[in-house]
Amino acid sequence: MLQELIIQDFAIIKKIDIQFFNGLTALTGETGAGKSIIMDALGLLLGNRGLSEYVRSGCQKALVQGLFTVEKNNQALVNKFCQKHGIDFSDQNLIIQRELQTNGRNICRINTQLVPVSILKQLGKYLVDISGQNQSQSLLDPSTHVHLLDEFGAEQIAQPLATYQSQYQIYHKLKKQLANLQNNQQQRAQQLDMLQFQVQEIQTAALQVNEEEKLIDEQKKLANFERIHSSLQKAYTYLAQNNTGIVEQVSDVLKAMQNISEYEDEYAQIAQEIESAYYDLQDSQERISQQLELQDYNPTRLDEIEQRLQLIHDLEKKYGNSVAEVIAFGEKAQQQLQQLQQEQQDPQQLQEKLHHQTQLLQKAAQQLSQNRHQTAKHLTQSIERQLKSMYMEKTTFEVRLTPQDYTEQGNEVVEFYLRTNPGEQLKPLAKVASGGELARIMLALKTELAQYQPVGTLVFDEIDTGVSGRVAQAIGEKMAQIAQHVQVLCITHLPQVAAVSDQQYLVKKEISRQHTVAAIANLNPQERVDVIAHMLEGTKVTAITRQHAQELLRLAHDN
Template sequence: MLSHLHVKNLALIEEIEVEFGPGLNILTGETGAGKSILLGSMQLILGAKTSKNMIRENAPYALVELLFQIENEKVAQALKTLDIYPEDGQVLLSRKIMEGRSINKINGETSTVSQMKAAAACLLDIHGQHEHQSLLYQDKQLSILDAYGREKILPVKEKVQEAFRQYSACRAELKSMDMDEEQRNRELAFLEFEIKEIEKANLRPGEDEELEHIYRKMNNGKQIVDSLQIVHNLTGYEAKEGAGETVGEALRELARVKQYDPELNTLEETLTSVDGLLNDFNRELSAYLEELTFDEGEFYETERRLDLINGLKAKYGREIKDIFVYRDQQKEKLEKLHRYEENLQEQKNRLEKLEAVLLKNSNELSKIRKEYSEQLEKTVIQGLKELNFLDVNFAIDFQKKKNYTDNGLDDIQYLISTNPGESLKPLGQIVSGGELSRIMLALKAILADRDQIETLIFDEIDTGISGRTAQKVSEKMAVIGRNHQVICITHLPQIAAMADSHFEIEKHLRGTETITQIHVLQEEDSIRELARLLGGAEITPAVFENAKEMKELAQKQKNTRLK
């Protein structure tokens, strides 16, 4: 469950820390106090987009931290598949928002938004103010059914997705093969030309680098000769200023005085080595200069060959090995074109086989979905009756799509009847906003039980309801709270009265700043907040007594009938 929430520098929130408890956690407060900001902070952990406008004015960053106590083994296993391991039974998700970027961490280790989102999806489920509207879309309805029967549906759904991928790829390839005889002849001629051009060049691996070295040497031959001649003179023995002559003279001078100091023998040996090296160098340089020749015909042939190779590189690849790869690919295409009719028929046969597999898997998926839909229909009807749908009927209608998809061939629609004698019709044609909200609540409760999600968060699930219906919704929330942690933002006193933990969100003016704060309410304060929800601006003794009675009745219900 979510045990601790820490929010800092987010919109109107300067810094708040909340310790949530098990069961039903209720958050109430005046309109505009910042309840939506608090919910928004949790949605950031679920991967909601960030912007610099979220950061409190004059603050360098905004921070959201959610600490979860992992008590369910299935949740721990789900986290393990994401390579997340609770530390002392806890998982800490944090997101730090700065201008232009955000830093996400799981148990102190940096993670991506997608990793954070996947982890959060195992730990909590948030129902926003307008999420129930998504229930009108058939894709959402299908995803709910798939989530309900995920144990058996997911493996088959993955088979359908893989079969559809292969089928689509084969179909695309078959479409690309479609060409008339004139197109084939043009393609054949083009491929033969390219292959012939490459093979005629008779390229060798590494030939381009070798020729470039030779060409560079030839193209700069005169400069090489002039420079080496100078080097030969500077290091030789012929010219008086040559290094060889200079070193020889130095050796002769050392020879005159070495008899007076034995230590000079070492210096003489070193200089003798230098003289030997200079002599070897000068001899090798002379040999190099004698062999250095410039053949104009060879230079022309080298230049022409390089131009040919560079032209082929520009057309077929950056290196000779790339040209060879391209040639082999074109040969393969040519071979396929020569066997066009045969290949075309093979591809058609392959497509038929892949389609048969896709159809088989899609039908298997549809069969399993229909089995689970019967269970879901009964469970939803029971859940809706608990939410004050007195005479309700609910069904899932299956139609077949015209084309294959990676989600199978099922085109489903939720149908409902909320009055006696009324025929089943699509949700959008019958239900109001308040009814739709209750249907989503029933579905959320059903899915939470199957998925073992520990924490459910509801933002104003009470939209469009009042009176007896509100009482039924509050009872449902209390029932869900027996097996799950529920965090609910509400304006209805009937729901707030069921709280196991009651929090008030307030907005204060501090100097020129507006800040949002949250604090837990003890029983007397909780009753006073219920009175505010019941009576508005003026809380009379009668309203207070009414609130007190409501709280006592709610507690009595939780202790007896709801157990």
């Protein structure tokens, strides 16, 4: 519950410190006095949008701080949330602070821990529920009705809904896979064809690492065959020509030196060197002879090499800068091809899975529908009972469930129908309900949901607009009834509602140093009589009016 709200330099509020208590608290005051500003400030602590225009004129920043005590039935959820976000929650209290600056900057803290605004919004749903005229209007949107029905019947609906949604997720995924498969079959076929072509082209080439370098060497030899053959032939002739060949001449030189080697060591040394050269030349002559015998010009082989090199160059243009890169590309393409072939699903097989999942989903939907229909009956009875107590005894309320395609929320549309006068047809709520009727229906729902509320504070912001007399009295009593389960704060212009409150605050404007500021006062019993008398008759308060106010208060607190 909200224990304290401090507001400083916010709109026309200079500084106020409001203490709140259990039960029903009414905020009263003339239109424009600042009641809604207090609700705007509270909304900031719950993550609502903060505007720099909220900062009071002449100030640099506005500050709003709230002290919340978390109810026992909600402490586990809040504790888990705080642990997740590193927020201290050791004393079961939360001090939420938000600072707005004129430059647009927001500073948010929870128990002194800096947090983003989004965390305030997430935490706020565990603390406060605000119902205003806008939320009453939200009843006109049928899409909200299923959530209200499920909230009312949470004990019966939560588990079947969770089961259904789990089955729906699988069903939705299979439907999407089948649609994608059907839509992408042509694209997948094109990708398969491309990969198969690439793999086959590279595998057919049967490339070898370093093959290109060897072929280039062989190509050079064949392209220069005549030059190579001529040079080898010339070298062989110089070495081996009879009588005049270099080898024969060196042999003669060797013999000459050997004839005198015994006379001088130097001669012997020279003879040895010439002998070594002679054998080297003889070996070279033999090797050149062998090379000449191996020389065989084959123009067909040259064509083959050039064609092979052209193939390699073509593959390198497509798949890489070298043979090694082309081979690596082929291996990767082979892996992709295998993976794509493995992932390729048979549409028929997928349709069978979808058919089976549809049966499971249908079963879950039937259970959910059964529980919702039962809950709808209970909600109908409860709302009609509540409406009767608010003088709508001739009103018929009905929850209709109409079949539709499977969605995340089920396979039925939930919509509230209403008949305000006997003999008329039931019609959708949006077509028949007035503002006052919407407020009472919203209040009836809140009354029924109060004991299940996950929050500790309910706020009603002028939802009683457009009603008066005994209906206003009934609305006040209904709020008091809700306040037996949770703390209730209400902004009201109705004296009947103010009278049944446990605490009443008066918000009013004051002039301070030529500036308008909002002030708030917790009224004592006598002050409440005066204020309620003004609410009854306006500016002219008579003894009869005051007596009427006293009677309202007495009746409210005797009940």
